[in-house]
Amino acid sequence: MSALFDLTGRVALVSGAASGMGRAMSLALADHGSDLMLADLNEVGLQQTAEAVRAKGRKAVPIICNVSQPESIRPMFATLDREFGRIDFLANVAGEGILGKPEEIPLADVEQTWRNLVFGRFCMCQEAGRRMITAGRGSIVNIGSLASITAMGRSHIAYSMAMGAVVQMTRELSTEWAAHGVRVNAILPAQVLNPSLEKRIAEDPTLQDRFLRGIPAGRLGHPNDIQGLAVLLASDASSWITGALIPMDGGNLAMNGGATRRYVDKTVT
Numbered sequence: 001m002s003a004l005f006d007l008t009g010r011v012a013l014v015s016g017a018a019s020g021m022g023r024a025m026s027l028a029l030a031d032h033g034s035d036l037m038l039a040d041l042n043e044v045g046l047q048q049t050a051e052a053v054r055a056k057g058r059k060a061v062p063i064i065c066n067v068s069q070p071e072s073i074r075p076m077f078a079t080l081d082r083e084f085g086r087i088d089f090l091a092n093v094a095g096e097g098i099l100g101k102p103e104e105i106p107l108a109d110v111e112q113t114w115r116n117l118v119f120g121r122f123c124m125c126q127e128a129g130r131r132m133i134t135a136g137r138g139s140i141v142n143i144g145s146l147a148s149i150t151a152m153g154r155s156h157i158a159y160s161m162a163m164g165a166v167v168q169m170t171r172e173l174s175t176e177w178a179a180h181g182v183r184v185n186a187i188l189p190a191q192v193l194n195p196s197l198e199k200r201i202a203e204d205p206t207l208q209d210r211f212l213r214g215i216p217a218g219r220l221g222h223p224n225d226i227q228g229l230a231v232l233l234a235s236d237a238s239s240w241i242t243g244a245l246i247p248m249d250g251g252n253l254a255m256n257g258g259a260t261r262r263y264v265d266k267t268v269t
Contacts (some may be wrong), residue, residue, distance in 0.1 A: 002237075003236075004235060004236055004237040005032055005083060005232070005235045005236075005237055006032065006033055006235070007032040007033040007034040007088075007231070007234060008032075008033030008034075008090075009033070009035065010033070010034045010035070010088035010234070011035050011036070011037070011080075011084045011086050011087050011088050011089070012026075012034045012035070012036050012037070012087075012088065012090070012191040012204060013036070013039065013076075013080060013087055013089070013090050013091070013093065013124075014026045014029070014036060014037075014038055014039065014091040014093060014129065015039040015040070015065070015067050015092055015093050015094035015095075015124065015159075016039070016040055016067075016093035016094030016095070016143075017036075017038035017039060017040050017046060017049050017062075017093070018038075018040035018041075018042035018043075018044075018045025018046045018048070018049055019040075019042065019045050019194065019195060019223075020084050020093075020192070020194035020195065020223045021093055021143065021149075021156060021189070021192060021194065021223045021226045022040070022049075022094060022226045022232075023045070023049045023052075023223065024047055024223040024226055025091050025093065025227065025230040026038055026052075026226050026227070027049070027052055027053065027056070027227070028230050028231050029089070029230060029231065029234060030052075030053040030056045030058040030060075030168050031043040031056060031091075031230050031231075032234075032235070033058070034058065034088075034089070034234065035058050035059040035060070035084065035195075036058065036059070036060050036061070036244075037061045037062075037076070037079070037080050037083065037084065038050055038053070038060055038061065038062045038063070038065060039063055039064075039065040039067065039094065040062075040064070040065070040094065041064060041065070041094075043062075043064060043078060043192060044066070046062040046063075047106065048061055049050075049062070050062040050125060051116075059084075061078060061079070061080075061083045061084075061175070063076050066120075067092075067094045067095060067111070067116070067120040067121070067124060067214055067266075068074075068095070068115040068116045068119065068120040069115075069120065070120070070123045071094045071203055073120065073123045073127060074126055074127065077127040077128075077131075081131075087112075087128050087131050087132065087138065088130070088137070088138055088139065088227075088234070089138070089139050089233075089234040090124060090125070090128040090138075090139075090140045090141070091141050091230065091234075092121045092124050092125070092140070092141065092142045092143060092164060093143045094116040095116040095120065095121060095143075096113075096116050096117075097113045097116070097117060097158060097159030097162060097163075098110075098112060098113045098155070098158055098159070099154075099155040099156065099158075099159065100155050100157070100158060101155050101157075102157040105155075105157060105158055109158060110157075110158045110161075113159060113161075113162050114158075114161075114162050114165070115159040115167075116162070117159070117162035117163065117166060118162050118165045118167070118169065119143070119178065121142060121166060121169070122169060123141055125142075125173055125184070128140060129173065129182060132177075132180070132181075132182045133174040133177065133180040133181075133182060135181075135183045136180065137181040137182070138181070138182045138183070139152035139182070139183045139184075139185075139233055139238070140173070140182070140183070140184045140185070140236055141184075141185055141186065141187070141230065141233050141234075142166050142167045142168070142169070142170050142184070142185075142186045142187075143187055143189070144163050144164075144167055144186040144187065144188045144189075144245070145158055145159070145160075145163045145188055145189060145190075146189070146190050146247065146249055147160040147163045147164075148163035148164045148166060148167040148186075148188060148245075148251055149161070149164075149188065149245065149253075150253065154262055156222060157208035166183065166186065167186055167188075167245060169185040170184050170185065170243065170245070171243050171265060174242040174243030175243065175256035178242050178243075181237060181240075183238070183241065183242035183244060183245045184243065185227065185233055185241060185242060185243065185245075185246065186245050186246065187246050187248055188230055188242070188245055188246065188247045188248065188249070188253075189225075189247075189248045189249060190214075190215060190219065190220075190221060190248070190250060190252040190253075191211045191215075191220050191222055191227070192223060192225070192226075192248075193220050193221065193222055193223070194223065197220075199247060207224065208220065214252050215249070215250040215251065215252050215255075216250060216251035216252070216254075216255050216256060217250030218250070219250065220248070220250075221248065221250065225248060226248060227249060229246060234268070252259060
């Protein structure tokens with residue numbers, strides 16, 4: 001392993017670690033030497049990820065945490081202090097949006113989406129950032145979405161507004177904390193096959209084809225697609241990268257809305 005990507009002796013906290021991109025990130029970080037605190041509300045999936053991390057010879061501490069609630073987040077960081085005494089990398093992955101047409105969505109759903117994706121994530125960044133500033137180093141990654149910088153339609157209003165805030169939070173924190181040795185970046189995925197998206201596709205068989213028309217690479221994302229980026233941003237290989245918004249989208253953002261891509265069927269069955 002290149003020393004640039006060696007995470008031996010470092011500690012990462014990953015939210016949403018029970019499944020999808022959170023689980024994939026956790027396993028990749030463990031492969032490169034990191035110990036982990038794993039946060040999620042899905043206890044069964046959380047324990048499975050912890051067992052997989054331990055099988056790689058790394059320490060794993062799973063903890064049930066509602067990332068929209070500071071009263072759940074702060075005790076988790078107190079546990080992190082006791083178990084590890086440090087944090088080198090925070091991956092803010094967990095957080096669910098609620099769909100609804102702009103003219104119909106209840107304000108309570110808008111507020112809950114904001115709490116899930118912005119308020120709680122800022123609390124996570126704040127807790128990690130305080131510790132990283134004291135240590136003089138650290139890296140934070142917020143999982144955003146292409147919806148943070150482009151309009152999606154399809155009843156994404158609350159989600160897109162929240163993700164826009166995540167992007168601006170990332171930029172502001174990167175500017176505030178760079179002089180302290182703390183880096184803050186965001187990864188902006190397009191459609192990645194996770195349990196939530198798989199459920200939506202099962203309910204609407206036309207959805208996958210509509211998504212694929214905007215993805216030149218010809219396939220939806222898979223959780224493992226995020227693993228290389230996670231290791232890069234957690235490691236010294238990205239020591240001069242901060243405030244970056246990194247698309248992970250199979251070319252979706254680069255493709256003009258009126259373009260026609262060359263079609264090759266790469267659907268995984």
